[in-house]
Amino acid sequence: MEQDEQAARRYLRSLCWPDETPRCPRCANAKIYSLSNDRLRCAACKYTFRPFTGRWLDNGALNCSQWLTLLRLFANDTPMAEIMETLSLSYNTAFKATTAIRFAILAHATDSAQLLGPDTRLDSYLKGTRLTGGPACMRMDSIPVYGIMETDQWVFIDLIPGFRAETLFHFHLNFHLKIVRSGHLVYSDKYKNYDTLLLCGNDTLPYDCIRRRRGKVHVDEAETPFWGYLLNNLKRLRGISCQRFPLYLKELEFRYNNRGKDLLPMLDNYLCALVRPGVGI
Known part of the structure; x- marks a missing residue:
């Protein structure tokens, strides 16, 4: 189970930083140094963050393997009751997580800023x-x-x-x-x-x-x-x-x-995108 979680975490991190170079979610600087407890700090603006800080993925109390399961279920248009049962989630937790996915989809629309x-x-x-x-x-x-x-x-x-x-x-x-x-x-x-x-x-x-x-x-x-x-x-x-x-x-x-397309890869990338309120993606 722990190995599955680690693999899921590596996969989601690879979507956040495709070139494997961590960047600051505030200023996009690539000069980053590591702190304890999976924290990172930007050498330029001194912002302290975690790998998923500032991303749609950071909204919802799910671990990485749960997120990947939820994304698969959501891509298949699975009813909320089945999502809750499969992941053993309360309605509020499942609703907040699926809301984050819907916001991520909307944020990638051509009229997202509006x-x-x-x-x-x-x-x-x-x-x-x-x-x-x-x-x-x-x-x-x-x-x-x-x-x-x-x-x-x-x-x-x-x-x-x-x-x-x-x-x-x-x-x-x-x-x-x-x-x-x-x-x-x-x-x-x-x-x-x-x-x-x-x-x-x-x-x-x-x-x-x-x-x-x-x-x-x-x-x-x-x-x-x-x-x-x-x-x-x-x-x-x-x-x-x-x-x-x-x-x-x-x-x-x-x-x-x-x-007719596989929605899952798109949803994975959307959820790992940075949240840019009022800015089109």
Whole structure:
């Protein structure tokens, strides 16, 4: 068992430092000297750290072999109950660790700087490089709206600048944009270049004002096969909050755009990447 843990640790360290040269997570200086208890110190900025300090991997009370097992299970889209049973973890521990993986995925999206900023309120979960914060309060004027665009079987989920829940409801009531509610999920007909606009709301939204016009909101699944994939997966997940909604959107975007590929090597590298709040990777 100890040998497995040592091997797992060596593997994860090799992903953090592919050239086998430790670097400071603060200033990237390579002149590092060792201290006791697996600690390291930067000769330039004097920062004391451990091999996984400042990385997504450093969020969650798991050892290295547990992380590798969790990453394999997550890559296979294993349900949370099975993850907890396989690793003998409490729900809170498993949830925090899988949240770290989802943040790591989102941090590697092309629009990560925007998504990790105040527009989504995901920044409220981060204190420096640690996932120790809590969800910010969201109401109608702060709940963001996302747009789905799919071309050539490649999907992109975009945070719509300047759009909030109140904007979507305003367009519905005054400009005849059809919207529909499914639980806290609200989505629209095609809008400009987007196949649909959607948001995850909460109890502050005036769902009763959604008009029951004839006909349904139409999202063309022939042109947007991702839409059916998204809905089926969101139905499996219960209790998604508006604050965490972009984490699940970007996870599903990642899985869909990489379907048919081995996700595990990508997830391994993502989790070992440095946390750079507000900076695109």
